[in-house]
Amino acid sequence: MSVVLENRLTMLSMDPLATTEEESARAASDYANLTAHLAADTAGTMAGQRVVVVGGGVIGLMTALYLTRAGAQVELFEAQSLGAAASGRNAGGIYAFGRAIDEVALARASMDLWEDLSTRGIDSHFQRPGHAMIALNDHERSLLDLAERHYALAGLPTRMLSPEEAVAMLPGVNPDNAGALMGTTDGQGYPFTAVTSIIAELRAADAIIHDHCPVQSVIERGGHARGVRSERGVTEADHVILCAGPWLAGFSESAGCNLAVRPRRSQLMVTERIAGLENFPFVSGNRVYARRTHAGNIMVGGGGPWEQDGYNVTSSYEALSFLGKHMSELFPGLAGAPIIRAFAGTVELTADHLPLFGPAPAMAGLWISAGYNGHGFGLCAAMGRLTVDLIRSGSDSVPLPAAVNAVVGEFGPDRFNVKQGNSHE
Amino acid sequence: MNDHMICRCEDVTATEVRAAIDAGACNAQEVKMRTRAGMGPCQGRVCRPAVEAMVGVTDEGVLRSNSAMTVHLPVRPVSLQDLVIEREQ
Secondary structure, three states, X not given: OOOOOOOOOOOOOOOOOOOOHHHHHHHHHHHXXXXXXXXXXXXXXXXXXXXXXXXXXXXXXXXXXXXXXXXXXXXXXXXXXXXXXXXXXXXXEEOOOOOOHHHHHHHHHHHHHHHHHHHOOOOOOOEOOOEEEEOOOHHHHHHHHXXXXXXXXXXXXXXXXXXXXXXXXXXXXXXXXXOEEEEOOOEEOOXXXXXXXXXXXXXXXXOEEEOOOOEEEEEEEOOEEEEEEEOOEEEEOOEEEEOOHHHHHHHHHHHOOOOOOEEEEEEEEEEEEOOOOOOOOEEEEOOEEEEEOOOOEEEEEOOXXXXXXXXXXXXXXXHHHHHHHHHHHHOHHXXXXXXXXXXXXXXXXXXXXXXXXXXXXXXXXXXXXXXOOOOHHHHHHHHHHHHHHHHHHHHOOOOOOHHHHHHHOOOOOOHHXXXXXXXXX | OOOOEEEOOOOEEHHHHHHHHHOOOXXXXXXXXXXXXXXXXXXXXXXXXXXXXXXXXXXXXXXXXXXXXXXXXXXXXXXXXXHOOOOOO
């Protein structure tokens, strides 16, 4: 009887056995078309439009930033602290390598936008040290060999490291590794300074930000969203966009569709600052991932379906033990590194692991951007920028550009209503 | 200058904490997210009272939410491998 080797590459969302070469090649052309589209200057294209953004996580803030840069008058509402849920408690990954093939074009475009933002005033500590996915057995290695081919067709630069090269490039890695595939252009950033910097630019541009101020309802007149109601009273607007992550479900009635976004805990822990790891890339494998922050700490995470649903953000011994065990196996050289802090955040999940991005069916002028399944920090730049196209497609009766529709066309927020209708079968 | 070190682990001064509060941080957790105060090896055991006192002297903001800086495990730094709990199968 042969031994079944496990696949513990939990950051490999792409199934290299089910992905076709046509799909991979389409990711390359989608990226080229999207990049050409994003080169156009949006300045002034939304001049005179008043937009309310509901939600002050990184999705809402980035959406507000691009709308403001396009000339819109933006007013943002956050029920609690700005950038403090998943937005401030994530590992800071901004990458395309490892993503499902139909997310690669969008993820690459978002990395490019993050890089552009970092040269235009947003202090994100953005850098591209790459992402090394490490195999610990021959089965995982064979999956990485197949993945290498698909990502090459998708135009995403990768490099296969032999076990010896992995040891040389990844200090402390298990010397018995079976090689590593590295996405050489993958990026990362620091959520706290990114969020702080976006807030500062918004305020400088006269956008209005209300934190600790929940939105109570969306105001509708004549089939069109006209603003929101909060404890500050009525705020009139031409458009309202809901970027409330897992709190989106409370707006299902206003939106006229089932905004099913489920909260799940995700836990991380952080080592002391460790000297000598300046070129450490993002690493993953053996059910965990790790990133070196700009300050020099190593963050270790690795949630999954075993985590509990809900908004509980206390740390559990089970998770810390899980992370300690798997990270020590992957990087025996770091097994003695002191952990100074453990924390948890809330990831937002949808049933099909695709975001909700598009118009709400109940009324014109109501839009949705949420449900990013743990990829929100990386994708927020692209989604914020594409919201300008989305809202213009409603107000100017300009159809959504083909290059945009190619990457967000399956994200319609009303898609779960169809499934509901079939549930009696 | 007459500046005080608030967070010795992360080298955060009173001026930086004040700037974070002036920029809109209305509780100690929000100060931490803006300045890194409380994020070093001692995890706020030294700076927490000072940060909370500084936030407390501002006007309306602090009344709007809890001013506590989040307390995280572990109580003292513990090595990665020592976190592992071996369970009987």
